[in-house]
Amino acid sequence: MINILKKHKLISVAALAYLVTLIVSPQTFMNALKQNGTFLLEMLEILPPIMVISSLISVWVPNNVIIKGFGNASGIKGKLLSILIGAFSAGPIYAGFPVAKTLYDKGASVGNVVIILSAWAVVKVPMYLVETSFLGAPFANTRYLLTIPLIIILGYVMQKVVKRDDIPVSQLDREINEIVDQLPQRHCGACGYTDCHEFAKAVKNEEARMDECRILSHSSKEA
């Protein structure tokens, strides 16, 4: 129970806060619930396609394409490409995290990841139209013209400050590495996979079972 609460700290805190609100002020509680409805609807529309797209990218797009387009040596072209990705995307910034992380894992530079995220947040083609209609073209134009150069500077500064070691490996890689750690790592290939890492991937995908590792099952029988 404690472990579950620890793992889902955020949602536990939220549940507690709602419980307190319900007791203190049922009216506020109802207002908050109504607000939740709007948010959840937006999330339900945007999140599934985002997840499908980012996982399809990770399966299909070869790493060298990403490195060439968005890597450390991609130059100004990489920066413009990053802004375009953000500009034509949909959804709030938290929808951008999985996509940006997928590109990063495939070799995009820290600076370009920051540019993608910032452009994802601010530089939006459809939102620009909404902004001009509500706040006027001069307001929207000035804001966009000022923001775009700042985003590129931001990417440059972040590239200098944050190193690749500072960013964690993805959840999937972490889970695969955990499985690899349990293996003898002799890379004998007796299981039918080329090395222990490939075998761990298969175990994670439920295509192979741990006891298919010959060395592991052998030593457990002896014990």
Added chain:
Amino acid sequence: MTTVILIVIAVCFFLWSLFKSRKKTKESLKIAKGLMISTAIQIIGVLALVSLFLAVIPPELIKKVMGGANEAVSVLWGSLIGTVTIIPAFIAFPLSKQLMEAGAALTAIAAFLTTLTMVGFATFPIEKEYFGTKFTIYRNLFSFFAAITVAIFMGVIL
């Protein structure tokens, strides 16, 4: 509208993938499922907290602090409110217009709109999960100052 485009892209990409290789498509669906579950739980938590925050803080208070006599203070308030909340953009723009008509400073609105989308106090735990603490702190901090810079220049130009 953007959501429709997004869904169309996802469906086309998915069908193309299915046509090219069923095995790779299956693999990608497994990744998507994992991403979905781990992210959705956290996002629901974040959205629930923000909704509660918005329900507790009355809009009148936001109007008052963003249209104060001291413009610098208003800008600071605008960027702070933008930082702690996430409001869908299609609500944020009409709200900004209302705030401006109610007397909020133009620069404060600009700061509010930029931090609203770029700086995320509420999305901090999600960003940290993906990119680590150092990246998240620096990106949000720098973006916050970038938003204030944009606001100041807008005040000068307009």
